Amino acid sequence: METLQANHKLFAEMIRKIQQKIVLHAVILYGSRAKSTAKFYSDFDLVIIGDFKLPYIERIKWVLWYTPPVPTDIFCYTPEEFHKMFFSFQLTAIDAIGEGIVLFGEDFIRPYKKQYQKFVNRGMRKTECVLIPPLPE
Numbered sequence: 299m300e301t302l303q304a305n306h307k308l309f310a311e312m313i314r315k316i317q318q319k320i321v322l323h324a325v326i327l328y329g330s331r332a333k334s335t336a337k338f339y340s341d342f343d344l345v346i347i348g349d350f351k352l353p354y355i356e357r358i359k360w361v362l363w364y365t366p367p368v369p370t371d372i373f374c375y376t377p378e379e380f381h382k383m384f385f386s387f388q389l390t391a392i393d394a395i396g397e398g399i400v401l402f403g404e405d406f407i408r409p410y411k412k413q414y415q416k417f418v419n420r421g422m423r424k425t426e427c428v429l430i431p432p433l434p435e
Contacts, residue, residue, distance in 0.1 A: 305331070305401065308366055309325065309344070309401050312361075312364045313325055316348065316361065320348045320350060320351075322346070322349075322403070323348055323349075323406040324346075324347040324403030325345070325401040325402040325403060326344065326345045326395075326398040326407065327342060327343065327344055327398060328344075328393050328399070329342075329343035329371075329393070332397055332399045341368075341370055341371050342371070343370075343371045344372050345390065346361060346372060346375070347375050347403065347406065348374070349376065350374055350376055354374070361374055389429055392429060395411060395414045416432075418432075420432035420433045420435070
């Protein structure tokens with residue numbers, strides 16, 4: 299089981315290198331590694347939010363140059379894309395905020411964490427196979 303400190307250390311160099319090239323808003327580790335349910339063969343799921351200019355697939359290829367040599371699933375979004383995904387209850391964004399570990403960008407993520415709690419208070423929940431969105435305000 300990884301510690302928070304170990305996860306920060308593992309991705310610190312990647313974060314530093316990306317920051318040298320673009321405005322980086324947040325990096326979130328989510329999935330089994332964040333929930334401490336990972337097996338030895340589990341990958342690291344990362345959401346990276348930055349001012350990307352490249353098309354989506356090209357962003358991932360670019361970020362992979364800086365990623366440590368561990369199995370990794372990378373999802374790279376602009377702040378606008380992430381915002382839209384979160385408020386349309388896209389599971390990657392919801393899981394990253396609700397279950398993720400913020401490796402970088404606590405200030406950027408804080409309003410999403412507050413909104414996530416509001417969604418939960420209004421009934422948002424996950425079943426084994428679906429996300430049930432919150433009741434309307």
